[in-house]
Amino acid sequence: MAQQISPFFRSPFTDLTGGLVSHQLFGRCATMEMDMMDCLEAYGLDRGMRKCKDLIDEFKECHTLTKQIKRFYAMRTERERQIAEGKLKGDCRYVTPKIDSF
Known part of the structure; x- marks a missing residue:
């Protein structure tokens, strides 16, 4: 991960283009990235990799x-197992959840 956070060679060009690689424009992970970067800035890169491990893992x-992908595959595998056993039959095989059932 250290290779992705700090460039090998710093120059004005890397300072100008560093923002293109961040997630600040996408929105979904922007706050987590800022929390991680603030923590890494506070502790420095080497010590921050140990101190900020939770924030880095969240990001x-x-x-x-x-x-999320592993959870999706586990649910799909369970559904296929239930179909193979005969617990889910006919129209009940691929019923979508009811509205507001979360």
């Missing part, structure tokens, strides 16, 4: 959505 999850 990685927001960016990659790995837990």
Whole structure:
């Protein structure tokens, strides 16, 4: 992760183009990225990688959505298992959730 946060060679060009790689324009992970970067700025890069590990992990999850994808695959696998066992039949196989059922 250190390679992604701090450039190997710093120049005015890297300062100008550094904002293009951030998530501040996308909106979904912008606040998490700012919290992570503030923490890393406060502690420095080397010490901040240890102190800010929770914030870094939260930002990685927001960016990659790995837990959400694993949860989706687990639900789909369970549904396919129930269909194979015969618990879900006919029109009940792929019923969408009712509105406001969350």
